[in-house]
Amino acid sequence: MSDDLLRSSQLPGVTRFQWQQLLGPIVVIVVLSYVISSISITFTFLTEGTLALLVMVLGLQVFIGNSGVLSFGQAAFAMVGGFATGLLTVPVKIKENVLDELWEPLKAINMGIWPSLVIAVAIGAFFAFLTGLFLMRLSGLAAGIATFALLMVADNVFFNWRLIGPGPQVMPQVPKFGFVDESIILAVVVMVVVYLIGISRRGRLLRATREDPLAARALGASVWRLRVLFFTVSGGIAALSGAMYAHHSGAVSARDFYLGFTFTTLAMLVIGGATSMWGAVVGTIAVTAIGQVLLEFESGVTVGGIDITLPNGARGVVIAAALVAILIWRPKGITGGREFALRLPFLNRP
Numbered sequence: 001m002s003d004d005l006l007r008s009s010q011l012p013g014v015t016r017f018q019w020q021q022l023l024g025p026i027v028v029i030v031v032l033s034y035v036i037s038s039i040s041i042t043f044t045f046l047t048e049g050t051l052a053l054l055v056m057v058l059g060l061q062v063f064i065g066n067s068g069v070l071s072f073g074q075a076a077f078a079m080v081g082g083f084a085t086g087l088l089t090v091p092v093k094i095k096e097n098v099l100d101e102l103w104e105p106l107k108a109i110n111m112g113i114w115p116s117l118v119i120a121v122a123i124g125a126f127f128a129f130l131t132g133l134f135l136m137r138l139s140g141l142a143a144g145i146a147t148f149a150l151l152m153v154a155d156n157v158f159f160n161w162r163l164i165g166p167g168p169q170v171m172p173q174v175p176k177f178g179f180v181d182e183s184i185i186l187a188v189v190v191m192v193v194v195y196l197i198g199i200s201r202r203g204r205l206l207r208a209t210r211e212d213p214l215a216a217r218a219l220g221a222s223v224w225r226l227r228v229l230f231f232t233v234s235g236g237i238a239a240l241s242g243a244m245y246a247h248h249s250g251a252v253s254a255r256d257f258y259l260g261f262t263f264t265t266l267a268m269l270v271i272g273g274a275t276s277m278w279g280a281v282v283g284t285i286a287v288t289a290i291g292q293v294l295l296e297f298e299s300g301v302t303v304g305g306i307d308i309t310l311p312n313g314a315r316g317v318v319i320a321a322a323l324v325a326i327l328i329w330r331p332k333g334i335t336g337g338r339e340f341a342l343r344l345p346f347l348n349r350p
Helices: 002-008 019-037 041-067 074-089 092-097 113-135 140-160 180-199 201-211 213-218 223-249 259-272 277-299 314-329
Strands: 301-303 306-308
Touching: 019 041, 019 180, 019 277, 041 074, 041 180, 041 201, 041 223, 041 259, 041 277, 074 113, 074 140, 074 223, 074 259, 113 140, 113 223, 180 201, 180 223, 180 277, 201 223, 259 277, 259 314, 277 301, 277 314
Parallel strands: none
Antiparallel strands: 301 306
16 A cells, blocks of 8 residues: 555655666766866866765765755764774884874774675764664754754764874875775766665655655654665765775765765755766766866866956855855755656656
8 A cells, every 4th residue: 555655645755676777877977077187187086086975976876856944964973984994904013103192903804895885884884773763753844954063063073083083183194095986886886876775765755754754653663764765875874985985085084074065965966966877977976067167267268269267166156156056046956866768758657
C-alpha cells in the first residue's frame, strides 16, 4: 500500500530506475573531465578540484535534497575526512618534524591513499551518525542553526588542537593523486550510490516526510531514523570529498572547509536543483564555469581591444547574486529538480 502511494505521488525526485538518468550524468562528467584535463596541467588541477566539489555537492543532495532539512554540518565531515586521510598518508618524517605536538600513535602511522580513503569515509560516517542521533530530532531553523554550530565546533577543534593536526598551520606533503582517473572513478562511484539510494524505498519515504511528515508517519515511516540514516551516508560522502580535496591540493588546513567551502557547495546544489542528482551535477559545472571565467576577468582580459579587469571578489558577488536570483525566480534550480532525461521517443517508451 505504501509503495503504491509513493509511486503514484508526483514528488520531485521520485523515480524508478532508468538507465539514462544514471548513465547520462556519468557520461557528461567523464567526457568533460577527460576533455578539460587534456588541455593543460592547470586544467587537470581544476578538474580534480571540481570533482572533489562535485562529491561534496552529491553528499549534500543525499540529505538536504531528500529530507528538505538545511544542513551546514556536512562541511565538518569533509574536514574530518581531509584531516583523517592527511594524517594517515603524510610521511612519518614530516609528522615528526612539522607536527611535533601530534599524538604519538598518529606519528607512526603511514599508509597508501586508497586505504586511507576508506578509513576517512568510515570516520566521517561514524561522526555523522553520532551527531545525527541528536541533531536529526530538529527541523527547520533549529536544524540549520544546530548544524552550523557543529561546523563551528569542528573548525575550532581542528584549528586549535595540535594533538590531532597542525592547528592553524597547513598540513604539508599530503600525497597527491597520480592521475585524474582516480578522481573520476571516485566521483562516478558516488554518483551511482547517490542515485540508487535516492530511488530506494527509504529514499522515497524520506522525500514523503519532506512533503508531508504526518502522512509519512501514517505510512509507518520513522522520520528520525530516516534522517539519521541519510545524514550518516551524507557524512561519509562529505568525508570522501574532503579526502579527495586533500589529495588534490597536497595539503590540508581547517579553513579549507569553513564558510567559503560551505557557501560554494550549497550554492552549487541550490543553483543546479537540490532534489535530483542531475541538479547537483549541473550546479557544480555551472558554478565552476562561472567562477573560472570571472577569475580570468579578475586577472585582466582584453576583449575587442578593451582591457577589462574586475575587482577581486567579483566571483563571490556574482555567485551570490545568481543564488538569490535562482531562489526568487526558479527555486527548483536550473534542472527544475528533475533527473537527466533524453527526450527521444524510442528511449521514453513506458
